[in-house]
Amino acid sequence: EAGVTQSPTHLIKTRGQQATLRCSPISGHTSVYWYQQALGLGLQFLLWYDEGEERNRGNFPPRFSGRQFPNYSSELNVNALELEDSALYLCASSLAPTLEQYFGPGTRLTVT
Amino acid sequence: AQTVTQSQPEMSVQEAETVTLSCTYDTSESDYYLFWYKQPPSRQMILVIRQEAYKQQNATENRFSVNFQKAAKSFSLKISDSQLGDAAMYFCAYRSAQGAQKLVFGQGTRLTINP
Numbered sequence: 001e002a003g004v005t006q007s008p009t010h011l012i013k014t015r016g017q018q019a020t021l022r023c024s025p026i027s028g029h030t031s032v033y034w035y036q037q038a039l040g041l042g043l044q045f046l047l048w049y050d051e052g053e054e055r056n057r058g059n060f061p062p063r064f065s066g067r068q069f070p071n072y073s074s075e076l077n078v079n080a081l082e083l084e085d086s087a088l089y090l091c092a093s094s095l096a097p098t099l100e101q102y103f104g105p106g107t108r109l110t111v112t
Numbered sequence: 113a114q115t116v117t118q119s120q121p122e123m124s125v126q127e128a129e130t131v132t133l134s135c136t137y138d139t140s141e142s143d144y145y146l147f148w149y150k151q152p153p154s155r156q157m158i159l160v161i162r163q164e165a166y167k168q169q170n171a172t173e174n175r176f177s178v179n180f181q182k183a184a185k186s187f188s189l190k191i192s193d194s195q196l197g198d199a200a201m202y203f204c205a206y207r208s209a210q211g212a213q214k215l216v217f218g219q220g221t222r223l224t225i226n227p
């Protein structure tokens with residue numbers, strides 16, 4: 001069974017640009033979660049999607065947004081990139097909101 | 113809001129020996145889940161073990177076991193017979209049983225295995 005996949009592996013953007021990160025959950029999983037792992041800030045919850053709807057978001061500005069598609073894959077968009085957005089972005093999926101979350105390998109976003 | 117604290121930024125252990133990683137948490141909820149995740153240099157977060165707060169019995173997965181002390185809000189991870197492949201960052205995480213299903217992570221403990 002394939003695990004959670006994320007693309008791209010690395011992404012380099014310039015300040016002010018937009019970044020789009022993608023995540024495909026494990027087959028059958030309907031919940032997708034996004035986390036940011038920034039140096040010195042640890043792992044922070046960003047967004048939770050379930051059945052195509054945004055269910056919860058962490059303490060991040062509105063320029064962090066996303067969506068979940070009918071096939072349960074998800075996209076994270078970061079607008080007006082700032083230097084401090086440089087981080088590893090991890091996607092996780094679960095079969096149901098109450099069950100374990102399984103993580104993908106992450107996308108390393110670098111903003112210059 | 114819930115918080116998770118890992119007070120040991122780094123730990124090291126000799127191969128084949130036992131090591132315990134500490135984690136404390138703060139919550140006003142009575143029903144929740146606790147997890148230990150491992151993040152090797154490849155960056156992929158791997159679920160090591162899970163504990164339901166309503167269960168008194170400590171969870172065990174092969175060489176990994178936890179010591180869950182609900183009253184003390186403590187959740188330590190014991191790794192027995194340490195192997196070189198256990199070297200990684202270890203994160204303790206909390207999740208509410210209701211409402212927002214986000215994971216709240218501790219700061220992590222970097223575990224080094226000495227051959």
